[in-house]
Amino acid sequence: MLPLLSLSLDELTAWVQTQDQPAYRGKQLHQWLYQKGARSLLDITVFPKAWREKLADYPIGRSTIADCRIAPDETRKYLLTLADGLIIETVGIPTEKRLTVCVSSQVGCPMACDFCATGKGGYTRNLAPHEIVDQVLTVQQDFGRRVSHVVYMGMGEPLLNLKAVVRSLQQLNQDVGIGGRSLTVSTVGVPRRIKELAEHHLQITFAVSLHAADQTLREQLIPTAKNYPIPKLLEDCRYYVKTTKRRLTFEYILLAGVNDRPEQAQALAKQLKGFQAHVNLIPYNPITDADYRRPQIKQIKQFSDILHKHHIENSIRYSRGLEANAACGQLRTQQAATNPAVQTPDPLPSLRKINQPS
Ligand code: SAH
Numbered sequence: 273m274l275p276l277l278s279l280s281l282d283e284l285t286a287w288v289q290t291q292d293q294p295a296y297r298g299k300q301l302h303q304w305l306y307q308k309g310a311r312s313l314l315d316i317t318v319f320p321k322a323w324r325e326k327l328a329d330y331p332i333g334r335s336t337i338a339d340c341r342i343a344p345d346e347t348r349k350y351l352l353t354l355a356d357g358l359i360i361e362t363v364g365i366p367t368e369k370r371l372t373v374c375v376s377s378q379v380g381c382p383m384a385c386d387f388c389a390t391g392k393g394g395y396t397r398n399l400a401p402h403e404i405v406d407q408v409l410t411v412q413q414d415f416g417r418r419v420s421h422v423v424y425m426g427m428g429e430p431l432l433n434l435k436a437v438v439r440s441l442q443q444l445n446q447d448v449g450i451g452g453r454s455l456t457v458s459t460v461g462v463p464r465r466i467k468e469l470a471e472h473h474l475q476i477t478f479a480v481s482l483h484a485a486d487q488t489l490r491e492q493l494i495p496t497a498k499n500y501p502i503p504k505l506l507e508d509c510r511y512y513v514k515t516t517k518r519r520l521t522f523e524y525i526l527l528a529g530v531n532d533r534p535e536q537a538q539a540l541a542k543q544l545k546g547f548q549a550h551v552n553l554i555p556y557n558p559i560t561d562a563d564y565r566r567p568q569i570k571q572i573k574q575f576s577d578i579l580h581k582h583h584i585e586n587s588i589r590y591s592r593g594l595e596a597n598a599a600c601g602q603l604r605t606q607q608a609a610t611n612p613a614v615q616t617p618d619p620l621p622s623l624r625k626i627n628q629p630s
Pocket residue numbers: 387388389424425426427428429430458459460480481523524525554555556557558559600601602
């Protein structure tokens with residue numbers, strides 16, 4: 273039995289009819305699920321009471337909030353419990369004009385990037401489309417304002433779960449109503465999957481985590497890069513740009529003394545010459561099991577300036593939510609997040625913690 277949050281308007285309309293209800297109830301159900309955030313059919317007060325009560329336990333596909341931490345910059349990190357009891361992390365990042373949700377696409381991640389907390393905790397399973405859509409609805413409800421942007425930069429490697437990710441993108445666009453360009457998928461690169469994503473012709477924003485212009489160094493940082501040499505990765509990126517007619521973003525984490533030297537900026541500029549791309553420089557956010565350091569601001573600016581000099585458009589992106597361990601790379605797996613034996617203490621006493629009933 274598919275949870276209702278997996279279904280489109282047409283599918284919901286067909287479903288209500290199997291329940292001997294008139295077709296227009298499908299539209300009502302769609303609105304209550306995707307706009308009003310109903311958590312149970314009991315919530316849908318426009319439905320006949322007897323029918324609601326009969327279907328009170330019918331699976332809708334919503335998670336429950338196990339925990340929420342609010343950083344001083346108002347970023348909120350949620351631990352969400354899925355139907356099978358597993359826990360994922362989702363982040364809500366507010367600014368005056370935007371509310372961005374950073375969604376997970378897997379429980380854990382098998383890519384094991386050396387600088388990323390999620391990779392250190394291993395992999396459990398892929399998320400279903402409704403479990404991705406639910407994260408957006410949950411943050412929307414908790415903040416009490418509309419989500420404007422979604423980035424697939426939480427736990428997991430989206431291209432290892434391509435089918436569900438594409439379906440969730442379509443749902444966020446068509447059912448929840450978020451503009452295609454406000455949806456960003458980020459990947460560290462999985463052979464053949466970039467081309468496969470391109471074939472869907474989605475008008476989304478696509479980001480590739482490059483992190484090094486040199487193959488040997490890239491393999492040290494990203495073990496799975498062994499199967500995907502940089503020239504092949506860039507060839508597939510060019511195919512993506514040509515096929516979708518969308519510009520691409522490259523992400524480059526800055527690790528002091530590892531990939532932040534001027535000659536490495538020059539090598540990156542050379543690799544990306546002539547590419548229709550923007551580079552996001554992400555200063556490293558500290559995690560417990562890695563020895564990397566964030567470069568000094570001077571080094572960061574110098575790296576950015578060298579790229580500019582070579583006409584490579586770029587910006588420095590400081591992550592939000594650092595104090596709630598909610599920043600890029602700081603999301604851990606279920607075990608690490610919930611097992612007190614390995615949980616790290618709150619880094620700041622000012623951190624607010626709220627426990628919410630679902
Ligand atoms: N698996 C996907 C999406 C998740 S990570 C990917 O790798 O792209 C989203 C971004 O955060 C990636 O660019 C990732 O490399 C970066 N990141 C991971 N760990 C980080 C850390 N400790 N500090 C800063 N950025 C980090």
